[in-house]
Amino acid sequence: MSRPRSGTLIVKTDYSLDVVLRDQLRYLAGTPLAPVRTASDDSGRLERVRQREGVETHVLSLERDPAPATDLRTLAQLIRLMRDVRPYRVIYGTPKATLLGGIAAWVCRVPVRIQILHCLRLETTTGILRRFLLETERLAIRLATHTVAVSNGLRDRLGELGVDVSGVDVIGKGSVVGVDRDRAGTIGSDQVLRAAQRERVGADDDEVVVGFVGRVTRDKGIEELVRAVAALRDVGTRARLVLVGQDEGVDDLADDVRAALDAPWVTRAGNLADPAEVFAAFDVFCLPSYREGLPTVVLEAWATGVPVVATSCTGIVDLVEHGATGLLVEPHDDRALAAALHRMIDDEALRDRVRANAFTEVDEHFDRVGVWERCARYFLDAQPARRARKT
Known part of the structure; x- marks a missing residue:
């Protein structure tokens, strides 16, 4: 039997x-x-x-x-x-x-x-x-x-x-x-940790850190992200792009993007055993994907208190309400992405509003x-x- x-x-x-x-x-x-x-x-x-x-x-x-x-x-x-x-x-x-x-x-x-x-x-x-x-x-x-x-x-x-x-x-x-709401909240409020993480990714005190966590590949909108941050720098914003995640297609990216990835204002951190703490270094989290399911990295950013700019693709639109819990742009549009990042960086009232609303969303629906x-x-x-x- x-x-x-x-x-x-x-x-x-x-x-x-x-x-x-x-x-x-x-x-x-x-x-x-x-x-x-x-x-x-x-x-x-x-x-x-x-x-x-x-x-x-x-x-x-x-x-x-x-x-x-x-x-x-x-x-x-x-x-x-x-x-x-x-x-x-x-x-x-x-x-x-x-x-x-x-x-x-x-x-x-x-x-x-x-x-x-x-x-x-x-x-x-x-x-x-x-x-x-x-x-x-x-x-x-x-x-x-x-x-x-x-x-x-x-x-x-x-x-x-x-x-x-x-x-x-x-x-x-x-x-x-x-998402671990309590741990993320602690990470987001720890200024000593923030300083250590910013040093880890090579960010100067006056740099705005635009963070990304995920697979480094075209489908994640890496080309648009690199070009958008480059555009910010062209208009005088001291922006640093930090990419956290495994390289799954850098060689397939456009020539200008591959060249920019080697620039001193880009940090490629690779895979981290526990990426939660690196969110402390970010001033804005950006996820310009072409497709998602329901991205946990957005929840991590929300719970850590990092405002989100993302694309209106499947999965992300289930989470992010434009103007309320983040900013959304159409996929494949690096100019719109640059404008949204610029708006989030410059508008303190917007940042405060989306942080508060996003944390409420985590508290009510997504605490682990x-x-x-x-x-x-x-x-x-x-x-x-x-x-x-x-x-």
Whole structure:
């Protein structure tokens, strides 16, 4: 007789486990979802995750980009793991983890298969690749017993693309991780930390620091961001651009942008083990993406007290209300972005207003403890039969 199924297996990247799900894994392990196990790649983070979160970790050969031989090996690893540990539910997110995790869980007949839809990569693709990615989204939803979109806008956009979203849920006002409001508030009010972080990124006392946290790639609007900050400097603003995140496409950027990235007024900090403290160095946070799901980095900026300038793309418009909790411009428009940054830097009353409104939004909807509680209830209530959408 087979052993009874129990517990939860979470399939993610090791970066997500270490940074995005920091402390949340430990919280989930203290609920009836336990035992909580994880499966991910390992770039050197998993031992820290295991010790800090107190969960069992398993290593996969997981790569972000398509790699058929590696992907088949990863799928076999997942099937063996699920047959060995026999989880009652599997939770998976990110494009690669979603497809491979969903197939493995379906093959192994895991009763509850929860897909977390974080973004739509296909929004910035065309042609055959776009059609292929659209079909993988449809397949992922069919393989899952439950699909959770991290924002209403993301779910609506998927529906506009022709996918049946009648069974796609959004928990609360969106997000499945939230933000540590108390820690971020402490970071934002610590002047000693601010001075140390500004020194770390090479900012002089009289420089305005425009910060970005995310993948350094075209889809994140890096070209427009670099050109916008350069435009600020051309009109006399002593602005420094600080880019925090992994290089995932600098070589594909335009020649003028690649050249500017080597300028003395640009700091490329790379990946940080814990990027939360670097927000203390920022005067404005800018996210000029072409697509998002519901960006946690905006929540981090809000909770730290950093005003936000961003683009009106999917996911961001679910968070930022223009003029109330930040400023929005259309994607791909570096002139409008420069103007919005200039306005935010020069208008103290605007900065004060958006800080206050943004912190209220975090306090009411996105503090991590409340988000974790709502997610845990959803995961526990999820039954093998697909349920109707709830909001």
